[in-house]
Amino acid sequence: MIGMAAIASAGAPPAARATLLVILAFLVGSLPFGLMIGRLVRGIDVRQHGSGNLGATNVLRTLGRGWGALTLLLDIGKGFLAVAWLPGCLGLGSVASGSPWPAVAAVAAVAGHVLTPFAGFRGGKGVATLLGAFLALAPLPALIGVLGFGITVAVSGFVSLGSLTLALLMPLATILWGPPAPLHECAVVAGALLAVLIAVRHRANLSRIAAGTESRVRGRKK
Numbered sequence: 001m002i003g004m005a006a007i008a009s010a011g012a013p014p015a016a017r018a019t020l021l022v023i024l025a026f027l028v029g030s031l032p033f034g035l036m037i038g039r040l041v042r043g044i045d046v047r048q049h050g051s052g053n054l055g056a057t058n059v060l061r062t063l064g065r066g067w068g069a070l071t072l073l074l075d076i077g078k079g080f081l082a083v084a085w086l087p088g089c090l091g092l093g094s095v096a097s098g099s100p101w102p103a104v105a106a107v108a109a110v111a112g113h114v115l116t117p118f119a120g121f122r123g124g125k126g127v128a129t130l131l132g133a134f135l136a137l138a139p140l141p142a143l144i145g146v147l148g149f150g151i152t153v154a155v156s157g158f159v160s161l162g163s164l165t166l167a168l169l170m171p172l173a174t175i176l177w178g179p180p181a182p183l184h185e186c187a188v189v190a191g192a193l194l195a196v197l198i199a200v201r202h203r204a205n206l207s208r209i210a211a212g213t214e215s216r217v218r219g220r221k222k
Contacts, residue, residue, distance in 0.1 A: 017090045018101065024090075025082040025105040029112025029129055032119040033074040034059045037067055047122060051215075055124035057159050061215075072128050075113065079132025082109035095137060095179050102179075103186035106133035110194050114201060125201040127163040130194050134170050137187050141173035157216035160205035167198040 034054035038046035041063055050058040056075060060068025083102045084095065093099020110130050116123040134142035145166040153162035171191025178184040208214035 014092070017092055018104070021086055021090050021092055021101060021105055022108045025086055025108035026112035028078050028082045028086070029109030030116040030118055030123070031074075031078055032116050032123065033078075034071045034124065035119050037071055038063060041067060047119075053124055054119060054122075056128055075124070075128035076132035076135070078113075079106070079109050079129035079134075080136045081132075082106070083133045084136035095183060098180035098183045100182050100186040102137055103183060103190040106130075106137055106187075107190050107193060109133055110197065114197065125163065126194065126198050127166060130167060130170070130198065134174075134191065137183075137190075138170070138174045138178050140177040141170045141191075144173040144177075145170040153217055158205075158209060158214060159217050160202050160209070160214065164199060164202055167195040171195055 032054055034046055034056065037059060038044050038054075044062070046058055046062050047054055049062045051061070052058070056068050056072035059071040082105045086105050087099060087101040088094045092101040095102050110126045110133060112123075113129040114123045114126045115121050131142055131145065134145065148169040149162040149166040152165040153159055156162070171188050171194075174184075174188050174191050178187050205214055
C-alpha cells in the first residue's frame with residue numbers, strides 16, 4: 001500500500017498507474033484460494049475431484065460446507081478489494097467519485113480468477129469474484145443478482161443456472177441502479193463483458209443440463 005501511494009503521490013503518468021492497476025487487480029483476482037485450501041486441508045488438488053473446478057462449489061463438494069464457505073468469502077473478498085481499494089490507492093479515483101477505473105479493476109480481477117497464473121491458467125468460473133467486484137461497484141445490482149441466484153437454484157437445483165442468472169442480472173440492474181457517471185456506463189459494459197465470460201465458462205454445465213447429467217445442489221441427477 002505504501003509503495004502504491006508513493007507512485008501516486010510522485011505524479012506517475014496516468015497511463016503508468018492504469019497499467020499498474022490492471023496488473024495488480026489481475027494478480028489479486030488470481031489468488032487461487034480453492035486450490036490453496038485443498039492443499040492445506042487435505043493435501044489435494046481440488047481440480048482432480050468433483051467438477052474439476054477450483055471454485056467454492058467444488059470445494060464444498062470435495063471438502064465440506066465450511067471450507068466451501070471460506071473459499072466463497074475469500075473469492076468474493078478479492079473481487080471487492082480490487083475494486084474498492086486499488087484504484088484509490090493508485091490515485092485513479094473511486095466508485096464514489098464516478099471514476100471509470102474501478103470498472104476496469106473489476107474486469108481484471110475476474111479475468112485473473114479465471115486465468116490464474118498460479119494454477120497453470122486453469123482457474124475458476126469467476127462468479128464469486130464477479131459478485132465481490134459488483135458489491136463494491138454497484139451494490140444494489142449485486143444484491144439483485146444474489147436474489148436471482150437464490151431463486152434459480154431453489155427452483156431448478158442447478159448452481160450453474162443460478163450463477164448464470166446472477167451474472168446476467170447484474171449488468172441489467174446496473175443500467176437502472178448503477179454508480180455515478182462516467183463510471184455508470186463503464187460498469188454496465190464491464191458487467192456485460194463478464195456475463196459473457198461467465199456464460200462461456202459454463203458451456204460444459206449447460207451441455208450436461210441438456211443431457212440430464214448435471215449434478216443438482218440437492219445431490220441427485222435428473
